[in-house]
Amino acid sequence: MIIEFYFLDNSYEVIGNEPHIIIWGIKRDGERIVLRDRRFRPYFYAILDNNVDYDKIMKHIKTSSDPKSPIINIELVEKKYFGKPVKAFKITTVIPEYVRKYREKIRNIPGIIDVVEADIRFSMRYIIDHDLKPCGWHVAEVKEIPKKPIYRVDREYEVVGDIKPLEDTTPPKDLRLIAFDIEVYTKTGTPKPERDPVIIIGVMNDKEEIKQFLASDDKKDKNTIMEFVKYVQEYDPDIIVGYNSDGFDWPYLIDRSKHIGVKLDLTRRVGAIPKTSTYGHISVPGRLNSDLYYFAEEIPEVKIKSLENVADYLGVMKKDERVLIEYIDIPKYWDDPSLRPKLLQYNIDDVKSTFGLADKFIPFAMQLSNLTGLPLDQVGAASVGFRLEWYLMREAYKYGELVPNRVERPAESYRGAVVLKPVKGVHENIAVLDFSSMYPNIMIKYNVGPDTIVKDEKCDPDKHYIAPEVGHCFRKEPPGFFKRVLTTLLQLRKSIKAEMKKYPPTSYEYRILDERQKAVKVLANATYGYMGWVHARWYCRECAEAVTAWGRKTIMTAIEIAKSLGLRVIYGDTDSLFVTYDPEKVNELIKLIQEKLGFEIKIDKVYKRVFFTEAKKRYAGLLEDGRIDIVGFEAVRGDWAEIAKEVQEKVTEILLKKGSVNEAIDYVKKVIADLKAGKIPLDKLVIWKTLSKRIEEYSVDAPHVVAAKKLLKAGIKVSVNDKIGYIIVKGGGKISSRAEPYIFVKDPKIIDTEYYIEHQIIPAAMRMLSYFGVSETQLRRAAATAGQKSLFEFFGGKKK
DNA sequence: GCAAATATCCTACCG
DNA sequence: ACCGGTAGGATATTTGCG
Numbered sequence: 001m002i003i004e005f006y007f008l009d010n011s012y013e014v015i016g017n018e019p020h021i022i023i024w025g026i027k028r029d030g031e032r033i034v035l036r037d038r039r040f041r042p043y044f045y046a047i048l049d050n051n052v053d054y055d056k057i058m059k060h061i062k063t064s065s066d067p068k069s070p071i072i073n074i075e076l077v078e079k080k081y082f083g084k085p086v087k088a089f090k091i092t093t094v095i096p097e098y099v100r101k102y103r104e105k106i107r108n109i110p111g112i113i114d115v116v117e118a119d120i121r122f123s124m125r126y127i128i129d130h131d132l133k134p135c136g137w138h139v140a141e142v143k144e145i146p147k148k149p150i151y152r153v154d155r156e157y158e159v160v161g162d163i164k165p166l167e168d169t170t171p172p173k174d175l176r177l178i179a180f181d182i183e184v185y186t187k188t189g190t191p192k193p194e195r196d197p198v199i200i201i202g203v204m205n206d207k208e209e210i211k212q213f214l215a216s217d218d219k220k221d222k223n224t225i226m227e228f229v230k231y232v233q234e235y236d237p238d239i240i241v242g243y244n245s246d247g248f249d250w251p252y253l254i255d256r257s258k259h260i261g262v263k264l265d266l267t268r269r270v271g272a273i274p275k276t277s278t279y280g281h282i283s284v285p286g287r288l289n290s291d292l293y294y295f296a297e298e299i300p301e302v303k304i305k306s307l308e309n310v311a312d313y314l315g316v317m318k319k320d321e322r323v324l325i326e327y328i329d330i331p332k333y334w335d336d337p338s339l340r341p342k343l344l345q346y347n348i349d350d351v352k353s354t355f356g357l358a359d360k361f362i363p364f365a366m367q368l369s370n371l372t373g374l375p376l377d378q379v380g381a382a383s384v385g386f387r388l389e390w391y392l393m394r395e396a397y398k399y400g401e402l403v404p405n406r407v408e409r410p411a412e413s414y415r416g417a418v419v420l421k422p423v424k425g426v427h428e429n430i431a432v433l434d435f436s437s438m439y440p441n442i443m444i445k446y447n448v449g450p451d452t453i454v455k456d457e458k459c460d461p462d463k464h465y466i467a468p469e470v471g472h473c474f475r476k477e478p479p480g481f482f483k484r485v486l487t488t489l490l491q492l493r494k495s496i497k498a499e500m501k502k503y504p505p506t507s508y509e510y511r512i513l514d515e516r517q518k519a520v521k522v523l524a525n526a527t528y529g530y531m532g533w534v535h536a537r538w539y540c541r542e543c544a545e546a547v548t549a550w551g552r553k554t555i556m557t558a559i560e561i562a563k564s565l566g567l568r569v570i571y572g573d574t575d576s577l578f579v580t581y582d583p584e585k586v587n588e589l590i591k592l593i594q595e596k597l598g599f600e601i602k603i604d605k606v607y608k609r610v611f612f613t614e615a616k617k618r619y620a621g622l623l624e625d626g627r628i629d630i631v632g633f634e635a636v637r638g639d640w641a642e643i644a645k646e647v648q649e650k651v652t653e654i655l656l657k658k659g660s661v662n663e664a665i666d667y668v669k670k671v672i673a674d675l676k677a678g679k680i681p682l683d684k685l686v687i688w689k690t691l692s693k694r695i696e697e698y699s700v701d702a703p704h705v706v707a708a709k710k711l712l713k714a715g716i717k718v719s720v721n722d723k724i725g726y727i728i729v730k731g732g733g734k735i736s737s738r739a740e741p742y743i744f745v746k747d748p749k750i751i752d753t754e755y756y757i758e759h760q761i762i763p764a765a766m767r768m769l770s771y772f773g774v775s776e777t778q779l780r781r782a783a784a785t786a787g788q789k790s791l792f793e794f795f796g797g798k799k800k
Numbered sequence: 801g802c803a804a805a806t807a808t809c810c811t812a813c814c815g
Numbered sequence: 816a817c818c819g820g821t822a823g824g825a826t827a828t829t830t831g832c833g
Binding site: 383384385386388389413414415416417418419439525526527528529530531532533534535536544547548573574615616617618632634639699700701702703734735736759763 | 818
C-alpha cells in the first residue's frame with residue numbers, strides 16, 4: 001500500500017544484528033506512525049588509485065573481512081572527488097558499528113588513496129540517500145505490520161518499496177506542540193539536582209491550555225515530575241519547545257528524576273528517556289524537542305538573550321505586562337504564601353512567552369530543517385557551518401560527488417575585505433548602495449571552489465579565471481560544485497519570492513514561503529565563510545582568499561566609476577558604497593556597474609543626513625522617515641551601560657534632527673544630575689560582558705572576570721559564554737576590583753557615580769559631541785555643576 | 801622611581 | 816567551531832627622564 005506521511009524524525013535500532021531504520025511520522029489522516037525500513041545497510045567508500053589492480057585490492061579487503069562482523073558487499077563504482085572522476089569501492093557492512101571497525105584498516109591498504117563517508121551517521125545516511133526532507137511530506141510504499149507495544153503511535157508500517165519526498169512542507173493541521181518551563185528551589189546559588197527539588201513545571205499546549213504541576217508544600221517533587229510525564233504521554237505532543245531547555249530544564253529533569261527514582265518515560269519509545277545527542281541537543285525519541293534559545297541567539301538586536309527580553313523584542317509578551325522574578329528570589333516567593341501566586345504567574349508568563357516564541361521561530365526552523373535535512377530537533381543546535389555542510393552533503397550525493405573527510409588543519413589567515421576611511425563630519429543626502437549577494441555572486445561568476453581551483457597546472461587566462469593580487473586560478477568550465485549549489489540557492493530564493501507574490505502578506509502560505517526564502521538566504525550567505533573555515537569538509541583557503549580579492553577589486557572599480565561620474569564617495573565597507581545622492585548620476589552608476597562589472601548593485605537606503613567620526617564601521621544617519629540609524633557606536637553595543645547608550649542615542653538624535661549642540665549638552669547635564677541624585681534605576685548601570693573562556697584561562701583581571709569570580713564564590717555557577725552583569729562600586733584601586741555582580745547590588749549609595757560619568761556617559765556623549773565643537777572640559781564642566789544649582793542660577797540668573 | 805607611553809588582552813561590533 | 820577588519824576600554828609592561 002501507498003501512504004503519505006509528514007517526516008518528524010528518524011533513528012535506528014539494531015535488532016538481532018540487523019539495523020532497522022525507524023521513521024517517526026504523521027499520516028494525512030492524523031495518525032501518528034512508525035515506519036520501519038529493514039533494507040538499508042551502512043557503507044562507506046574507499047577511493048582507488050589510478051592504474052591499480054582492482055581485483056587484487058578487492059581480494060585483500062575480502063580477506064580482512066571478519067565472518068562475525070562481515071563486509072557484505074564490495075562494489076566498484078564511478079564517482080567524483082573534488083570534481084575529478086575516480087573509481088572507488090563502495091563497501092557495505094551489516095551494522096553501523098562495523099563501519100568504524102573497518103575504515104582505518106582499509107585506509108592503510110596500498111592502492112587506496114583514502115576512505116570517505118565513513119563518518120556519516122546511519123540515520124542521516126538514510127535521509128541523504130533517499131532524499132528525505134524532515135518537516136515535509138513524503139510518499140512511501142509500505143505494508144502494515146503489527147504495532148509493537150514499545151511505540152506510542154497509532155500504527156506501524158514496514159517500508160517495502162520506494163520512499164520519496166513530495167514538494168509539500170505544510171505542517172499537519174493537528175500537529176501537537178507543548179511549551180514547558182520548570183522552576184527549581186534553591187537557596188544557594190546554582191541548583192543541584194541531587195539536592196534541590198523542581199517546584200513548578202508549567203506547560204502550555206497548542207489548544208492554549210495551561211497546566212502547572214507543583215511540588216508539595218514540603219517540596220517533594222516526585223509527583224510533580226510523574227504528573228508531568230503522565231501529561232506528556234496523554235497529550236502526546238509531536239513537538240516540545242522550551243527556552244534554554246537543552247541547557248537547563250531537560251538536563252535538570254533527567255538528573256533529578258534519576259536521583260529521586262522517577263522514570264522520565266515521556267518519549268514515544270517506551271522505556272527510553274531523553275538524552276543528550278548530536279550538537280548537544282536533547283533527543284526525545286519520537287518527538288521533536290526544540291530549544292528556542294538557539295534561534296534567539298541569532299537576533300543581534302537583543303543583547304541579553306533572556307526569555308523576557310526576547311519575548312519583549314518580538315512582541316510576544318511585553319516586559320511590563322508580565323511578572324518578573326530574579327532567580328535568587330524564587331525560594332522566598334515559594335515559601336511565602338502571599339507571594340507564591342506571583343511565582344506561579346511568573347512561571348505561566350515564561351511558558352506563555354516560550355509558546356509565543358515557538359510561533360515566531362518554529363516555521364523558520366522547519367524550513368531550515370527541510371532544506372538541510374537535519375531533523376528539527378537538531379537543526380537549531382547545529383551551527384551555521386554544520387547546517388550548510390549538511391545541505392552540501394545532500395547536494396554532493398545528487399551530483400555523485402564524494403564527501404571529503406573532516407581533517408585537522410592549522411589555522412591560516414588571509415586578507416579580507418576593504419573598508420574605506422570615512423570622510424568625517426556631517427553629510428547631507430547620501431545614498432547607500434549595496435552589491436546584492438556579492439560573495440555568492442563572485443563565487444558563481446568566477447567558478448570558485450575546491451574542485452575548480454587549479455594547482456598543478458599553469459594559469460591560462462583563456463581557460464582560467466585568475467584572482468587579482470593573489471593569483472589563484474579557477475577553471476572556467478565545467479561549473480563547479482559551489483557554483484552549482486549557489487546558482488540553485490539564489491534561483492530558489494528568487495522563485496520563492498515570486499511565489500510569495502501570489503499570496504496576501506498576512507496569509508499562512510506567505511509566511512511559510514517567507515521563512516523558506518530566509519532559510520535559503522542563510523545558506524547562501526554562509527558559503528564564503530564556510531570555505532575559510534578550517535574545520536569544513538570542503539575547506540579551501542585559497543578559494544576564500546580569491547573571493548575577497550575579487551571583492552576588493554570589484555568595490556574599488558565601483559568607486560572609480562562613481563568618481564568618474566562626479567559622485568563623492570563618503571564611505572564604503574566590503575560591498576557597500578556611500579555616495580552623494582544625485583538620483584541621475586546614481587542611476588547611471590548602477591547601470592555602469594552592471595555593464596562593466598556584471599554585478600547588481602542597489603540603493604539600500606538614503607540618508608537625509610549622516611555623520612561619521614574618523615572611525616571605520618561607525619556612523620549615525622537620519623533617514624527620510626525620521627528614523628535614526630546608529631551603526632557600530634556604543635549605543636548599539638551590549639557592553640556599555642544602558643544609561644550611556646541612552647545618552648548617546650539621544651544626543652545623536654538631537655544633533656542629527658535639530659543640530660542643536662546646546663540642547664544636547666543640556667540633556668547630558670540633566671542625565672548626570674539625575675545620576676548624582678540617584679534617580680537612575682540600577683539596571684541602567686549594569687555592564688554586561690561575555691565570559692568567553694574559563695576563568696583560569698584569562699591572563700588579565702578584566703572587570704567581568706573579577707565579577708564572575710565573585711559569583712562563583714557565592715555558589716553561582718558561571719560557564720563559558722555566560723553574560724556577566726556587573727556594576728562598578730565605590731572604593732579604591734582598579735576598576736576590576738570594584739566590579740560587583742549586579743544581583744548583589746541592592747544599595748544605590750555604593751555605586752561609583754564618578755565612574756559612570758567619566759567612563760560611560762561622557763565618553764559615549766563625546767564620541768558625537770567632539771565633532772560638533774564641544775570639548776571634553778566643556779562637557780565635564782557642565783557635568784560638574786550638574787545637579788548643584790547655585791542660588792543665583794535658581795532664581796534664573798546666568799551661570800558664572 | 802615614577803608617570804607617561806605603548807603593548808597586549810579582550811569584547812563586540814560591521815559586512 | 817562560517818570569515819577578516821575594526822574600535823576602543825582596561826590592564827600589563829615598557830620607556831623616558833636625568
